[in-house]
Amino acid sequence: MLRRIAIWAVLIAVLLVPIIAAAFSPYLAWRQPVYILAGFAGIIGMCLLLMQPLLAGRWLPGLKPVTSRHWHKKCGLALVAAILIHVGGLWITSPPDVLDALLFVSATPFSAWGVFAMWSGFAAAMMGVLRKRLRLRFRIWRLGHTGLAGVTILGSVVHAMLIEGTMEIMTKTILCVLVVVASVLTLAKMRVWEIGR
Amino acid sequence: MSGVLFSRRSLMVVGGAALASGATGLIVPAQASGLAPTPSMRGGSNNYRAGAPIVDRIGGGGFWMTGTVRRAGDGTPLPGQRIQIWAHTTEGHERDPQSHGATLTDANGEFRLEMPQIVPAFGQPHGHLAYDSDEFAPVFLRPVMSSAKDKTLAAHFVLQPV
Numbered sequence: 001m002l003r004r005i006a007i008w009a010v011l012i013a014v015l016l017v018p019i020i021a022a023a024f025s026p027y028l029a030w031r032q033p034v035y036i037l038a039g040f041a042g043i044i045g046m047c048l049l050l051m052q053p054l055l056a057g058r059w060l061p062g063l064k065p066v067t068s069r070h071w072h073k074k075c076g077l078a079l080v081a082a083i084l085i086h087v088g089g090l091w092i093t094s095p096p097d098v099l100d101a102l103l104f105v106s107a108t109p110f111s112a113w114g115v116f117a118m119w120s121g122f123a124a125a126m127m128g129v130l131r132k133r134l135r136l137r138f139r140i141w142r143l144g145h146t147g148l149a150g151v152t153i154l155g156s157v158v159h160a161m162l163i164e165g166t167m168e169i170m171t172k173t174i175l176c177v178l179v180v181v182a183s184v185l186t187l188a189k190m191r192v193w194e195i196g197r
Numbered sequence: 198m199s200g201v202l203f204s205r206r207s208l209m210v211v212g213g214a215a216l217a218s219g220a221t222g223l224i225v226p227a228q229a230s231g232l233a234p235t236p237s238m239r240g241g242s243n244n245y246r247a248g249a250p251i252v253d254r255i256g257g258g259g260f261w262m263t264g265t266v267r268r269a270g271d272g273t274p275l276p277g278q279r280i281q282i283w284a285h286t287t288e289g290h291e292r293d294p295q296s297h298g299a300t301l302t303d304a305n306g307e308f309r310l311e312m313p314q315i316v317p318a319f320g321q322p323h324g325h326l327a328y329d330s331d332e333f334a335p336v337f338l339r340p341v342m343s344s345a346k347d348k349t350l351a352a353h354f355v356l357q358p359v
Binding site: 163 | 238239240242286287290291292318320321339345
């Protein structure tokens with residue numbers, strides 16, 4: 001019981017501390033509300049990227065497998081919403097910069113990573129929503145879904161780490177490392193590469 | 198250890214040739230084919246507003262944008278050229294009119310405009326500069342500061358006559 005409380009407490013802290021740290025960023029003073037909203041949507045998206053492998057791998061204590069899967073779906077849809085708010089808010093803030101990013105001609109190297117992550121995230125979510133209609137064998141479907149999710153995670157982590165923005169560097173690094181570690185551990189636990197059976 | 202053995206004569210010939218080419222290297226900018234024009238940078242023209250007014254200073258100042266303007270080929274400094282400058286600063290977003298201003302190069306082709314502190318926006322602390330008058334081909338630059346704490350940023354134009 002104590003262990004369960006400790007795990008949840010650490011998880012909540014890991015999710016909240018980067019958001020709170022970013023809320024103290026001096027750069028916020030020089031930004032309009034829509035730009036601030038877009039930035040925080042991106043940070044919340046990174047937090048959801050930590051939840052996704054933890055829920056998919058059923059690591060969290062006290063959650064039944066079916067509950068874990070339901071929350072995986074909810075967090076996935078929330079992640080799509082976070083990406084849309086992130087990109088939409090940036091578009092309102094500076095349309096030419098977002099257009100450059102979407103067309104892969106941006107001056108900033110992290111933009112293309114973010115756009116790759118966005119599209120693969122949308123595709124992973126589509127595969128999740130359309131799982132039954134796709135009529136793929138479960139393990140083939142899972143390999144596709146996790147492959148797209150892997151591109152989303154890698155792209156998002158590189159995107160976030162290259163940005164000089166409102167996220168505090170230590171909390172950003174720890175969150176990104178945890179996202180990668182959780183993803184790798186989940187892939188290994190599920191043995192997603194075994195599609196033979 | 199292997200190595201090329203020079204006789205005294207070959208050493209003098211090679212060394213003399215090297216010296217000569219080094220010396221002519223200093224002369225090259227004076228030739229028409231020398232200095233290549235500066236290409237516009239990716240994203241350089243983003244949030245550009247045509248016709249920014251010539252100002253003594255953008256906003257309250259505290260940060261300096263500096264640079265030079267020269268002619269392609271011979272590298273002649275170009276006086277009196279209008280350079281437009283804008284950035285995301287402590288006093289406004291790139292799109293805000295008050296974030297934009299222009300200045301003219303001095304007799305040495307140098308410009309220097311005081312403006313508010315640039316702060317990181319869209320992931321990098323950067324400024325924008327434009328040359329878009331009629332005499333030369335337009336150039337849009339987007340230099341990035343090596344540190345967000347920097348109090349100055351430089352950008353250099355080599356313009357192609359049209």
